[in-house]
Amino acid sequence: MKQVLEGSHAVAEAVRLAKVQVISAYPITPQTHIVERLSDYCADGTIKARFLRVESEHSALAVMIGAASTGMRTFTATSSQGLALMHELLHWSSGARLPIVMAEVNRALAPGWNIWADQTDSLSQRDTGWIQLYCETGQEVLDTTLLAFRLAEAVNLPVMVVLDAFFLSHTYEPVDIPSQAQVDEFLPPIIPRIQLDPANPCALNQLSPPNIYMEMRYQIHLVMQAALSELEKFEGDFERIFGRRYGAVEPFLCQDAEIILVTSGTITSTSRQFVLDQRAQGEKIGVLKVKLFRPFPVEAVRGYLKNARKVGVIDRNFSFGAGGIFAQEVRAALYGLARRPPVFGFIAGLGGRDVTLESLGEILTRLKTLKRPDPESIWIGLQEVQLAGPKS
Amino acid sequence: MLEIRFHGRGGQGTVVASILLANAFFKAGYYVQSFPLFGVERRGAPVEAYLRLDKQEILIRTNVYHPDHVVVMDRSILQAVDVSKGMKKGGYILINAPAVPKGDHWNSAFRPAWVDATRIARDNGLGTRTHPILNTAMMGAFARVLGMPPMEAVVKAIQEEVPDQVEKNVQAAKDAYLAVEGFEI
Numbered sequence: 002m003k004q005v006l007e008g009s010h011a012v013a014e015a016v017r018l019a020k021v022q023v024i025s026a027y028p029i030t031p032q033t034h035i036v037e038r039l040s041d042y043c044a045d046g047t048i049k050a051r052f053l054r055v056e057s058e059h060s061a062l063a064v065m066i067g068a069a070s071t072g073m074r075t076f077t078a079t080s081s082q083g084l085a086l087m088h089e090l091l092h093w094s095s096g097a098r099l100p101i102v103m104a105e106v107n108r109a110l111a112p113g114w115n116i117w118a119d120q121t122d123s124l125s126q127r128d129t130g131w132i133q134l135y136c137e138t139g140q141e142v143l144d145t146t147l148l149a150f151r152l153a154e155a156v157n158l159p160v161m162v163v164l165d166a167f168f169l170s171h172t173y174e175p176v177d178i179p180s181q182a183q184v185d186e187f188l189p190p191i192i193p194r195i196q197l198d199p200a201n202p203c204a205l206n207q208l209s210p211p212n213i214y215m216e217m218r219y220q221i222h223l224v225m226q227a228a229l230s231e232l233e234k235f236e237g238d239f240e241r242i243f244g245r246r247y248g249a250v251e252p253f254l255c256q257d258a259e260i261i262l263v264t265s266g267t268i269t270s271t272s273r274q275f276v277l278d279q280r281a282q283g284e285k286i287g288v289l290k291v292k293l294f295r296p297f298p299v300e301a302v303r304g305y306l307k308n309a310r311k312v313g314v315i316d317r318n319f320s321f322g323a324g325g326i327f328a329q330e331v332r333a334a335l336y337g338l339a340r341r342p343p344v345f346g347f348i349a350g351l352g353g354r355d356v357t358l359e360s361l362g363e364i365l366t367r368l369k370t371l372k373r374p375d376p377e378s379i380w381i382g383l384q385e386v387q388l389a390g391p392k393s
Numbered sequence: 394m395l396e397i398r399f400h401g402r403g404g405q406g407t408v409v410a411s412i413l414l415a416n417a418f419f420k421a422g423y424y425v426q427s428f429p430l431f432g433v434e435r436r437g438a439p440v441e442a443y444l445r446l447d448k449q450e451i452l453i454r455t456n457v458y459h460p461d462h463v464v465v466m467d468r469s470i471l472q473a474v475d476v477s478k479g480m481k482k483g484g485y486i487l488i489n490a491p492a493v494p495k496g497d498h499w500n501s502a503f504r505p506a507w508v509d510a511t512r513i514a515r516d517n518g519l520g521t522r523t524h525p526i527l528n529t530a531m532m533g534a535f536a537r538v539l540g541m542p543p544m545e546a547v548v549k550a551i552q553e554e555v556p557d558q559v560e561k562n563v564q565a566a567k568d569a570y571l572a573v574e575g576f577e578i
Contacts (some may be wrong), residue, residue, distance in 0.1 A: 005412070005427075031431070045479040116431065168454050172428040173412050175419055274452040321431045357455045 006176040008147075008169040009034035011139045012078065012104045012162070014176075015146030018184040020103075021076045022069035025053040025061045031166040032080040032106040035181050035288045039076075039373055058083035062090040062101075066162040069099035070205060072193030075222045076148065077101070080166065081108035081122045088126065091159075095130025095221060097206055098195065100153035100291045101162075104146065107266065107317075109352040117353020118166040118265065124294070124326045130221055132160040132228055133294040135265040136169065141175040145292075147188060151235045153193050156224045163294075165317075166353065168267040179243055187242050196280035232293065232332040249293035250301045254280065258287030260368055261306055261342075263314040263331055265291045268349070269357050272315070286365065292326060298335040306335060309342045313368045315361075316378070317350040324348075343376045348383040356381075394447040396457045398485055400476050401466030404436040409433050409553065410466065410528035411442035414535060414542070417550035418446045421542040426458035436509045436529040439474050450459060460484065463503075464535060466510075466527055468494050480568065489527060493575055498525075508534040512567075517565040533566030544570060 007016070012035045016024070024043065043052035049070075055061045058079050065075045079087065084105055094101050123133060134149065136142045142164050149160040163276040165168055168343030197205065209217055216296035229232050240246040250381060255261055255271055269290040279286050289305050291298070306312050312335075315323025323329060335341040346362050350356040360381050367379055397414070397423070401407030423446040430441040441477035443457040459479045467489040470476065476486060482502045488494060489510040514525035524527045529551055535548050551562045 005416045005425060146467050167428065167431050171431065172426060172454070173415050174426045175424065176453070268450050270454045277452075357458075358453070 002174050003177045004137055005173050006143075006153050006178070007034060007171060007173050008139045008142050008164055009171065009175050010038050010148055011143040013042070014037035014178050016076050016144045017042055017076065018179065018181060019076075019150045019188055020190070020212055021048065021150075022073040023051050023052050023053070023064070023075045023187050024048075025055055025064035025068075025075075026059050026077045026079065027055055027058045027083060029058070029080050029083040029108075031108055031170045032078045032083070032104065032231070033168065035078040036069065039359040055213060057360075058086045059090060062094065063238070064098065066090060066094055067097060067102045069094075069101050070195060072191065072279065073194035074154075074191045075099075075101050075231055076103070076198065078104040078106070078140070080106040081110055081116075084122050084126060086361075088129070091126055091129035092120055094284070096217075098157040098221070100150075100191070102149045102153055102157065103161050105161045105163045106166050106170045107163055110270065113352075115352045116166065116170055118267075118317065118350065119352050120163075120326070121320075121351075122317070123161060123163050124318045124320075126161075126324070127295060130158065131295065132156075132158055132225070133163055133242065134160065135163045135292055135294060137141060137267060137269045137292075139174050139292065140245070141247060142245065143176055143178070143238065144247070147184060148232070148235055148239060150186055150191075151238075152232055154372040155235070156228045157194055158224060158228065161324060162348045165267045171294040172189050194322050202388070213287070222227060229293070229296055229298060232336050237323060246290045247292055248271070249291075249298040250305065251290040252294065252305045253290065254320065255287035255289055255305050255309075259285040259310040260365070261287045261309040261312050262361070263289045263291060263302075263312060263327060263362070265308070266317065267284065268315055268317060271356060271358065272361060275358050275365075278358070279365065284365070294327075294330070297330050297334065302331060302334045303338060306331070306342060307338055307340070312342045312344045313364055314344060314345055315347050315349055315356070315364065317356070319348055319351065319367070319378070324376070345371060347381055348378045352383065394445060394449075394451065395462070397443070397444040397446075397459045397462050398460035398476075398480075399442040399464045399466065400474055401437045401440055401442075402436075402470065403440050404524065406526055406528040407440050407466050408442045410464065410531050411444045413528055413532055413550050413554055415444055415446075416554050417532065417536070417542040417546040418444075420549050421546040423447065423542075424449060424451050427522055428523050439470055456553075462539065463488070464531060465489060468533060472548045487531070487535055487573070489531060504576065506534070506538045506573055506575040508569050510534065510569055511563050513568045513572065517561045517568070519561055519565055523557055529562040530549050530565040530569040533569035536566075537570045537573050540575045555559060
């Protein structure tokens with residue numbers, strides 16, 4: 002049934018419907034509403050799960066690792082500094098092949114202390130072996146959380162469902178909450194491949210010397226690649242039951258587009274409006290939304306971008322000394338093509354600064370004027386900044 | 394699309410007012426989007442919340458800079474914040490006040506409307522004397538001034554979304570609906 006639901010509560014409803022067995026989290030803004038609602042549900046019996054209160058995010062993920070190692074369906078949520086504190090155990094979760102699902106509300110890292118939307122927290126965990134899915138709407142948040150459990154348990158890798166602080170986590174909008182029967186059809190109970198059991202004692206995660214470690218890494222690589230086709234398969238099931246489908250990437254009016262903006266998260270939604278406005282003025286422009294970041298959908302990105310005249314990647318994140326992170330990935334994906342469009346990298350909306358239709362207008366103007374991309378990213382809406390650093 | 398901006402102080406239910414109205418519009422067949430402008434949350438500090446409504450799906454996900462109408466939960470905000478900033482001409486500024494507040498905070502470009510939501514909330518026993526709960530009264534006044542959403546949708550939203558004192562909240566909305574002044578019928 003459709004109702005007006007907060008983005009954070011869309012996550013909580015999906016976790017309820019997924020019949021999660023163990024939940025542990027440490028509160029941090031802007032993720033708080035997710036675990037607040039889940040702890041209410043556990044307290045009043047709506048969810049029959051163990052909710053474990055812990056003293057830090059590191060411990061929360063440690064609880065997930067313990068519970069998932071006994072074959073439980075597990076869920077946690079965090080943001081920013083909390084995710085950073087989990088870093089060691091993020092590697093552990095994927096290395097141990099545990100199907101943990103986490104909601105990650107994108108928030109800027111401190112200092113300067115900032116609670117607002119910025120993707121650098123999740124993107125700086127890109128090499129930890131977690132599948133990452135970025136969401137655009139409250140409905141997509143709910144649906145993606147359900148998909149995440151199915152995917153995680155199929156490939157035995159942890160999955161991060163990523164949503165923008167406030168623009169999604171605190172936004173109320175109509176969301177269709179599916180029935181328990183529908184969700185049960187899509188997401189059967191977990192059949193664990195890893196299950197510690199006192200009746201059948203074994204040890205996990207023992208010393209892995211050089212003669213086997215490399216093969217273990219390659220296995221993770223293989224299953225990470227397989228996640229692409231698995232996601233597509235599950236999206237097919239999802240569409241059959243719920244009538245909605247998203248895709249690892251989603252083109253919006255890209256077919257004849259000369260200029261394509263590449264976006265993720267809620268900037269995509271505003272970009273759709275921008276493209277509709279510009280199309281009405283005769284501009285041949287489209288948007289390619291990237292939902293799946295790990296594994297990176299190289300073939301799909303190539304397919305949709307290869308015929309564009311120019312590509313502009315909008316990054317609400319930054320890798321110091323390199324540039325916008327999605328832009329790096331898109332460039333790397335296109336590099337293998339004999340004929341490829343130039344990729345221009347734009348930085349916008351860091352630390353929750355609003356990315357408006359005017360910001361997108363500035364990006365389009367730059368794209369139309371500039372002949373060749375500079376390796377340097379173009380920062381949008383930046384006030385004058387003095388170099389504070391080396392003195393000559 | 395209509396865009397509404399809410400001004401209030403932390404703890405006055407400004408964000409809840411925008412969410413309740415979003416629910417009422419949704420029940421009346423609109424697409425809605427409601428969210429707070431998150432700042433440093435503390436009781437008494439100025440806060441803002443936004444509401445968008447449209448007959449089509451709402452794609453834009455930015456803050457509201459050019460609201461069609463403005464709702465002011467606390468008239469002392471008028472001294473601290475330019476509530477008409479960026480507002481479209483001809484829009485209503487609905488203020489919680491016993492009479493139209495004096496001052497140069499608006500001019501002929503905007504239409505003030507006012508309702509003593511504080512008194513209505515107290516009369517209905519909502520909240521405490523020093524911290525009355527204003528949001529349902531402001532909803533009722535809003536519905537009268539804008540001519541939407543219909544009162545049935547307002548009542549339904551309160552019945553479904555307000556956790557307690559439902560009847561008193563419905564009564565506050567109805568009282569404010571009748572009491573609001575300053576708008577043109």
